[in-house]
Structure formats: structure tokens, C-alpha cells
Amino acid sequence: MGAAAHAGRIEVIAGAMFSGKSEELIRRVRRGIIARKRVQVFKSHLDSRYAGLYSVSSHDGAELDAAPVDSGAEIFRQVRPDTDIVAIDEAQFLDAGIVDVVTALAAAGKRVIIAGLDTDFRGEPFGPMGALLCVAEEVTKLQAICVRCGELACRPQRLIDGRPARYDSPTIMVGGRESYEARCRHCHEVPRADEDQRALELPEARVAGARS
Numbered sequence: 001m002g003a004a005a006h007a008g009r010i011e012v013i014a015g016a017m018f019s020g021k022s023e024e025l026i027r028r029v030r031r032g033i034i035a036r037k038r039v040q041v042f043k044s045h046l047d048s049r050y051a052g053l054y055s056v057s058s059h060d061g062a063e064l065d066a067a068p069v070d071s072g073a074e075i076f077r078q079v080r081p082d083t084d085i086v087a088i089d090e091a092q093f094l095d096a097g098i099v100d101v102v103t104a105l106a107a108a109g110k111r112v113i114i115a116g117l118d119t120d121f122r123g124e125p126f127g128p129m130g131a132l133l134c135v136a137e138e139v140t141k142l143q144a145i146c147v148r149c150g151e152l153a154c155r156p157q158r159l160i161d162g163r164p165a166r167y168d169s170p171t172i173m174v175g176g177r178e179s180y181e182a183r184c185r186h187c188h189e190v191p192r193a194d195e196d197q198r199a200l201e202l203p204e205a206r207v208a209g210a211r212s
């Protein structure tokens, strides 16, 4: 294997909403451009819920657009043979096939930089992010600031009509006014419809109740 193949590696920037993941991805892309690397940027088209597509501009004024994609296979088809750096933003929305795709790209000598939300509104691993963290050489976890208590935030709090979204609410809302904010583990609220499950979550409360 030559030096080009050895350049191949996977970096994941994971973390909560509003933690600066995209900014960190763009920072690494900019540095790649300064180093005269050939860069391609992809972004899940589903991201229009949060923020629009963006362009990365280099110091000489050239614009590098993020290409909207909805699958790992689509990224694989679009990556050019001479590309040095493949950046993928909002990877949590992509299919499980993205893991094999980035592994193949790294094996082919490409530096792959992935950014994505690590947990969904329920506080559970989001899409392929867990597996991507495992296959990466380097993982950067970023935290936002909790809007409730000011501590570091690691969870996206989903609000529907201003109230915490229930655990069983649909992942994609049609109609209904939903919004998101960053919260810490302790301020994160995911009400469950099932009272048995709530009792399991709060064993201390049950013990206290049994004593009285």
C-alpha cells in the first residue's frame, strides 16, 4: 500500500444539537482546502427541518456546496476517485449502509469526516451514529449548554406545541408545531404513556411509597 491509501481514516464529530458540530466539520474542511486537498461535502437532505444546506467558502472566494443526499449508496456513487476528503454532515439521518460506505472510502485512502447527533429526542442512539463511533479512528464529542440549568447539554429536547414530546410520539411530525432545544441529562424530559415503565424508571419513589 502506498502513502495515499495510508491517509485513509474516519473521524466522527458527535454531540447534541447546538453544540457546534457543523462548525467543527466546516473548520476541518476549510483547513483541508487550505492544504490544497480535494474536498467533497455531503449533507442529509432531511436536515431541512433544522437548517438549510450550506456552502463552505475558501480564502480565494471559491464556494464548495454541500450536496444533499439521502443514503450512503448515493454518497458512494458521487465520490470522485481523486477526492482526498469526504465530509458528511447530519449523518444520523442516513441509513445503516453508511457504515460500510465510509469504511470502504477510508480503505481507499480517503479521509472521512462525519458529523451527527448521537442521540435522538428519546435520548437513545440515533440511526447509524453508534456504529460510526465504533469504526472511527477519532471521536470528538461536543456538548451544548442546557437552556434550563446552564450546565453542559447532551440531549435534544423535543417540544410539541411547547410541551415535552412523549416517548411514543412519531419521529417525523406531520403538522403540529415542534421545536428543539439543548438540555442536560437531568433536565431532559421524555414522558411515557405507560405508568409501569415510569415506575421502573423511578425505583426510589416506589420504595419511598412502600415505606409510608
Ligand SMILES: [Zn+2]
Pocket (backbone or CB within 6 Å): 146, 147, 148, 149, 150, 151, 183, 184, 185, 186, 187, 188
Ligand atoms: Zn440542565
